[in-house]
Amino acid sequence: MPKSLKPIILLLTLALPLAVRAEGDDETWNNVIKTQYFPGKTISETDPLIELEAPYRAEDPAIVPLKVSAKIPQTPQKYIKKIWMFVDKNPLPFIGEFEFFPQSGKADLALRVRVNTYSNIRAIAETNDGQYSMVKKFVKASGGCSAPVGADLDEAMKRQGKVKFRIDNSFKTGEPLQTQLMISHPNLTGMQMDQMTRYIRKSNFIDHISVKFNDKPVLNADIDIAISADPNFRFYFVPDRPGELSAEFSDKSCESPVKREACTPGKHYTERYAVAP
Amino acid sequence: MKILLSCLAIILCHCAWALEPLPVNPIAPGVYLHQAEQHWPDRGNHGEIANIGFIVGERCIAVIDSGGSPQQGLALRLAIKNITGKPVCYVINTHVHPDHIYGNLAFKDSGAQYVGHYKLPRAMAARGEFYINRADELLALHLTPEHIIPPGLVVKDSMTLNLGGREILLTAHGSAHTDNDLSVYDKQTDTLWLADLFFREHIPVIDGSLKGWLTELDKLENRHYHWVIPGHGKPTQDWPAALQPQKRYLQLLASQIRTLLQQGKTLEQAVAEVGQSEKPNWALFDEFHRKNVTQAYAELEWED
Ligand SMILES: [Zn+2]
Numbered sequence: 184m185p186k187s188l189k190p191i192i193l194l195l196t197l198a199l200p201l202a203v204r205a206e207g208d209d210e211t212w213n214n215v216i217k218t219q220y221f222p223g224k225t226i227s228e229t230d231p232l233i234e235l236e237a238p239y240r241a242e243d244p245a246i247v248p249l250k251v252s253a254k255i256p257q258t259p260q261k262y263i264k265k266i267w268m269f270v271d272k273n274p275l276p277f278i279g280e281f282e283f284f285p286q287s288g289k290a291d292l293a294l295r296v297r298v299n300t301y302s303n304i305r306a307i308a309e310t311n312d313g314q315y316s317m318v319k320k321f322v323k324a325s326g327g328c329s330a331p332v333g334a335d336l337d338e339a340m341k342r343q344g345k346v347k348f349r350i351d352n353s354f355k356t357g358e359p360l361q362t363q364l365m366i367s368h369p370n371l372t373g374m375q376m377d378q379m380t381r382y383i384r385k386s387n388f389i390d391h392i393s394v395k396f397n398d399k400p401v402l403n404a405d406i407d408i409a410i411s412a413d414p415n416f417r418f419y420f421v422p423d424r425p426g427e428l429s430a431e432f433s434d435k436s437c438e439s440p441v442k443r444e445a446c447t448p449g450k451h452y453t454e455r456y457a458v459a460p
Numbered sequence: 461m462k463i464l465l466s467c468l469a470i471i472l473c474h475c476a477w478a479l480e481p482l483p484v485n486p487i488a489p490g491v492y493l494h495q496a497e498q499h500w501p502d503r504g505n506h507g508e509i510a511n512i513g514f515i516v517g518e519r520c521i522a523v524i525d526s527g528g529s530p531q532q533g534l535a536l537r538l539a540i541k542n543i544t545g546k547p548v549c550y551v552i553n554t555h556v557h558p559d560h561i562y563g564n565l566a567f568k569d570s571g572a573q574y575v576g577h578y579k580l581p582r583a584m585a586a587r588g589e590f591y592i593n594r595a596d597e598l599l600a601l602h603l604t605p606e607h608i609i610p611p612g613l614v615v616k617d618s619m620t621l622n623l624g625g626r627e628i629l630l631t632a633h634g635s636a637h638t639d640n641d642l643s644v645y646d647k648q649t650d651t652l653w654l655a656d657l658f659f660r661e662h663i664p665v666i667d668g669s670l671k672g673w674l675t676e677l678d679k680l681e682n683r684h685y686h687w688v689i690p691g692h693g694k695p696t697q698d699w700p701a702a703l704q705p706q707k708r709y710l711q712l713l714a715s716q717i718r719t720l721l722q723q724g725k726t727l728e729q730a731v732a733e734v735g736q737s738e739k740p741n742w743a744l745f746d747e748f749h750r751k752n753v754t755q756a757y758a759e760l761e762w763e764d
Pocket of ligand 1: 557
């Protein structure tokens with residue numbers, strides 16, 4: 184192409200309206216996520232074992248509430264073993280890999296995530312007998328002045344490490360009970376414009392959580408920066424007798440906001456909560 | 461191809477010829493305001509939706525917010541040239557939001573100093589890349605990192621700038637609309653340029669701290685000003701009365717969310733229930749209210 188034409192072509196691309204995007208295309212899923220996380224697996228989208236709730240329009244891309252609900256109860260014979268979640272179009276699509284147990288009672292999970300743009304969000308469930316099923320929802324992360332970063336970083340830093348369990352104490356012994364785990368942590372995505380403003384670019388986020396009731400596992404989570412600042416989860420466990428709910432978690436720092444090759448483990452935290460009907 | 465090129469020539473020349481000076485009005489002697497309409501930023505308006513303007517000293521000009529697009533920055537610069545012919549010595553960014561900073565590049569070669577809250581550079585670093593990546597899709601703007609110009613001069617508490625026979629006082633506020641809000645006070649005309657610390661007609665947008673904002677409002681309504689300029693909506697001489705709708709809205713969010721938190725209600729329930737009675741009072745309620753509730757809930761749930 185003649186050299187002089189290049190800027191004109193560039194401008195032409197800019198002047199034209201954006202190519203209309205198919206609402207919620209599966210390109211990233213088909214080409215990247217599926218091959219990376221589920222090579223060789225058959226994943227059914229008909230009659231999935233889970234449902235996914237997500238707002239169609241996410242007014243605050245920094246805090247998008249999602250909820251996965253299981254359509255089957257957790258029994259020792261048949262239960263949902265794992266749920267993976269992804270935001271296809273995020274720079275780093277992986278939200279997390281969540282492990283459930285029969286003593287989870289219900290493999291339900293509500294959480295808050297960052298959504299950078301218009302994207303499909305998906306959850307994939309694996310049962311203990313090796314069946315995979317998937318649900319997805321299209322979410323439009325709002326424009327406006329919002330950004331998928333914490334609004335008040337210093338405030339988040341100040342209370343970093345603070346943890347809360349919230350439980351409705353009027354429960355019935357032996358039945359699944361919902362609890363909320365709140366962890367104050369800025370969950371930094373890392374910054375890429377440091378050359379200009381000299382700010383550190385490392386990401387720093389909660390990478391693992393393990394929740395137990397009376398030392399039996401209830402929920403394990405491997406997570407990444409798609410989780411909103413101040414990670415917040417609602418899930419179930421079965422208080423078969425009075426006891427102690429515990430959460431152990433850790434954070435880590437990675438050199439790049441989107442690559443995970445060079446990371447340093449951070450701190451470990453523990454929180455305990457006495458449960459008595 | 462020939463036809464295509466001539467079409468392009470028209471488009472290109474249109475860009476060059478279309479630069480009209482930005483309409484501005486002197487609301488007080490030497491205080492010029494471009495008052496925007498209440499719109500959601502989109503590909504049609506290119507995010508040119510905020511009140512922006514400038515203050516004229518004997519020696520030079522202070523720009524207050526450069527505009528929502530590079531083009532609007534250029535139009536503002538042309539307006540300044542036509543009206544005063546004086547050099548721009550300061551480009552003040554009142555906070556990190558796109559509608560207030562995307563015109564920055566227009567003043568780069570004017571020798572002006574860029575001024576902002578001391579937390580503004582960090583906010584630009586944290587959000588800049590995301591903003592740039594979505595500028596085309598959302599605003600039909602082609603932006604690069606060079607459009608996001610961080611302040612060379614930062615304000616930690618307050619700072620006085622002299623424009624030649626005219627002093628303006630800059631105040632760095634605690635976390636409120638954002639965590640990097642800066643206000644500008646012109647002593648000569650007793651004008652307080654609050655930018656997005658103050659919304660009129662346009663629903664207030666929380667992107668910093670609800671509690672912090674209410675604290676700042678308590679301080680701001682303590683005294684009278686001749687003129688107060690909001691970031692969105694009409695300037696007012698009726699202070700602090702004109703602030704009350706915003707204060708009422710923010711207080712309502714705080715009290716209703718605290719009640720729901722005590723009842724053990726979730727974020728999703730709060731988003732569905734809180735503050736709906738305020739809908740008739742604000743433009744762009746549907747666009748911003750649920751975001752406000754989300755941010756406020758995530759803040760207030762950490763109260764003991
Ligand atoms: Zn703003």
